[in-house]
Amino acid sequence: MKEIKLNNGVMIPQIGYGTYKSTTEDGYQVVLEAIRAGYRHLDTAALYENEEEVGRAVRESGIPREDFFITSKLARYALGYENTKREFETTLKKLGTDYLDLYLIHWPRPDYGDPDFDNWEKLDTESWRAMEELYEEGRIRAIGVSNFLPQHLKNLMKDSRVTPAINQLELHPGYLQKEAVDYSRARGIEVEAWSPIGRARLMQEPLLMDIAKKYDISVALLCLCFDLQNDFIILPKSTHRERMEENLRADEITIAEEDMKQIMSMQQAGWSGEHPDRETIKP
Ligand SMILES: NC(=O)c1ccc[n+]([C@@H]2O[C@H](COP(=O)([O-])OP(=O)(O)OC[C@H]3O[C@@H](n4cnc5c(N)ncnc54)[C@H](OP(=O)(O)O)[C@@H]3O)[C@@H](O)[C@H]2O)c1
DSSP: OOEEEOTTSOEEESBOEEOTTOOHHHHHHHHHHHHHHTOOEEEOOGGGTOHHHHHHHHHHTTOOGGGOEEEEEEOGGGOSHHHHHHHHHHHHHHHTOSOEEEEEESOSSOOTTOTTGGGHHHHHHHHHHHHHHHHHTTSEEEEEEESOOHHHHHHHHSSOSSOOSEEEEEOBTTBOOHHHHHHHHHTTOEEEEESTTTTTTTTTOHHHHHHHHHHTOOHHHHHHHHHHHTTOEEOOOOSSHHHHHHHHTGGGOOOOHHHHHHHHTOOSOOOOSOOSSTTTOOO
8 A cells, every 4th residue: 555754754654544433342343344455544533532442453454563554643632831741641551552643633623612712822832742752752653633724733833843744634625725725735744634525425426427437446446536636635434344445445446636626526425514613613
């Protein structure tokens, strides 16, 4: 599988497995199945409440830890210097590992209604300082952010020592967040796509159905091919073995320039409604 070199030289597999909602015994089985299907890059988060299941699946697979690329994320309710250090230890303990490949700030702001909602600038820079220290101690191979728009990155980077390696954003046909992608890339930050299939909300889009038919592939696979051709790192999630395998083949298909352009110019579609500055934008 193709790997991408991050700005600190660390290599990351371009196709990862998303583990959102893979909880309890079922979640463990699904993640183990994904590993058996060939995934070595796993995306989890404290918020998903499945770090224990992901760690167990990694161990039970019998494959050495160092063959995996494991990402976890600091929840938005735990921003701040001390909280970040403590949450990181909890994450490692739950995963049953002594290092992370990638640690991300999950969202730039506490949730709407949190007393610290307007204190995000200070909290983000404190969390980042804690993550920089953990990175410099060799406990995390790369550090980054998720759902950071230009204003959030600008604040984070104003006094930082380490440039984020990754910005993980919602990206799929119909929701391309061009400004955030361009801003990240101009600073050497690689872009990862969450919900790269649009959580199946795009399956009935007539344009995507037409183009997928032309290549004799599913709309889901078309979305993934499109994402890869835009040089995004993708984190598709499926609970079905055959779809897990199908999604791993997304790099074997080339979408023609004219079709890419048509998908690029689609109206906004399939957006989850989740926005980093929740008080200003409603779905
Ligand atoms: N950073 C963040 O804030 C954030 C937010 C959300 C998600 N994420 C990450 O991104 C990952 C992926 O996002 P997601 O889980 O929201 O959505 P997604 O991967 O875009 O879509 C998942 C949906 O697509 C279906 N699907 C997958 N492959 C398919 C195929 N080949 N054919 C037809 N249907 C297919 C799945 O159904 P079946 O299971 O039935 O196959 C499921 O309903 C998450 O698991 C998580 O790791 C990050």
